[in-house]
Amino acid sequence: MTVAALSFGSAPRLAFLNLVQDKLRLILSVVGIALAVMLILFLLGLRAGLFESVRAYMANTPGSVVVLPQGVKGTVAAGSGEYLPAGAAETIAGTAGVARAIPILQTRAMPQFHSKKEAVYLVGYDPALGGGAWDLAKGREPSADDEIVLDRVLADRHNFAIGDTLMMSGVALKVVGLSKGTSSLSGSYVFARKSMVETLTLSPGALSAVVVTPAPGTAAGDLTAALQRSLPEASVLLKSQVMDNDQQTLATMIDSVLMLMIGAAFVVGALVVGMVLYTATIERRAEYGILKAIGARGGALYRVTLSQAVIAAGLGVLVGIGFAYLMGSLVQTLKPSFPVSIGPSAIVLAVGAGLVMALLGALIPARSVVRLAPAEVFRR
């Protein structure tokens, strides 16, 4: 005697044939799941893109240790008016194991772009030491105090080009360069010489951060501890910690809304699978009853129902991934300040979400099939 179950390949085959028999329903279900997956992926991609953009400045500034004002854990808070203690730059430079130190003065500013104002991250740096735009699309770094490098997307948005003048706190600043990868939803970057930012913030000699590169043979952790000892009135952190803190700050702001939207998309996807399968199962109730009457066990029919869900969800996930990439590039083209980064981990998550949608969606239809009494298929 056997186990009265369909072989491994037969259940999916029957499931597939059941699905393709009603092509319109299959298309609708695949599109429904695809839209849910697309939304999930797009939102995850947007989240990842925002995280990348908030980490971008630190990630591209040389060094592995960051010295910040006391109590400050990240650069997102820059511009809050907290600065490193006076003489910090000299103390850092004089600490053993420091190979390079990049002083930065960062603040939030609201320059006048023609008729419109927009909040930006204004980064003051010394071109000789580093800390400016890491990827210049056009032009050059500021060589004078009244010169700035503008984020390219920001410049495009406000029809600014090299040679144009931007007014900031009553000071005319000439655009001499356009940078790439420095735009984000929370604000684009504008780079100026540190001395100019000191003037604009009325804070001569102020420093909001110093990014430090350890000398060869010096471990970043050891240097962090040494700098903390030298500057007890500052926060000394590994650069990776600062980037994580910045990401965490952003996550706190956006995650609750994004996760709610992702959850809604997931529920809609699971409902689509569930409804499609339920109606398909009810319509084939008699056929499932026949299979049970001739000897199929509940497990075999469960496998057929589950296979239908997995096939529909699998196709939906594939189409959804395609849709998400299309939507991502469309958004990047139309709204470059919306960074969308769909990485392998988001894809894995979307595939997992699709599978869970399929399993949840198949639950009720499968139960109804398993509970079906085969005697029902006989004429009464």
Add this chain to the structure above:
Amino acid sequence: MPNAGLRVSHLTKRFGSGDTEVVAVRDVSLEVAPGEVVLIMGPSGSGKSTLLLMLGGLLKPTEGTITLDGLELSSLSENRLPDIRLHSFGFIFQDFNLLSALNVQDNVAIAAELAGAGRKAAVAKAAALLTELGLGRRLHFSPEKLSGGEKQRVAIARALVNNPALILADEPTANLDSSHGHETMRLLRDIASERGRSVVIVSHDARIKDIADRVLWLEDGQFKRVVEMATDPVCRMSVERELAVTGVRDGETYYFCANGCRDEFLGAKAVPV
């Protein structure tokens, strides 16, 4: 095999209890030998379908036993019944009940696959059986493109694919025209005669008497009348033994529809009984 065939002993099925109790089948006993066709007739609500469901292991009897080829089905656990249904029974339904998504060949093969055959073997078995039943050119057709008679032949092939000992047919000719009905009846007769299967048919269709060895009349859950059938050796007509004209030749009793057939068969040796 001394216990071969179907033996039903004092079978009773009650639904509900107390004032609402309904006895659908009452103390029914029956034996069906291999190669025999038994037709169960009766008015609607007489308990025919309930009896068929119990015979097929789809409904547990309240009392009594059902034994097929020596195996007592009524005492088996629910868990074992699917395998028994797959290997020991072949079901034929009034509405054919083919799976619409599968082609003709796969509708038959799936029963073999459920019984444990590999895909290739199941398909080969299905194709051979369908070809034998005259559907060799329809293997890859969708069921909806078949005539009623063809659909019922596919259903018969599905019922036969696992070589069951007992074929249970529920109104197999109800949705067929006269010609396809006869074709199905002939097939069921052949399944019994040539393949040695026991065939139990539940039907309102009196034409099926022509292929039955016995006709049982079920009323109020009980067999009220048993009719032994015979075939007139001259005109091949099915006749009730009780009412037929009989004659003996070489010590054997024959049954005829009329004196003319008897006289033609027995000729000079006529020994009217």
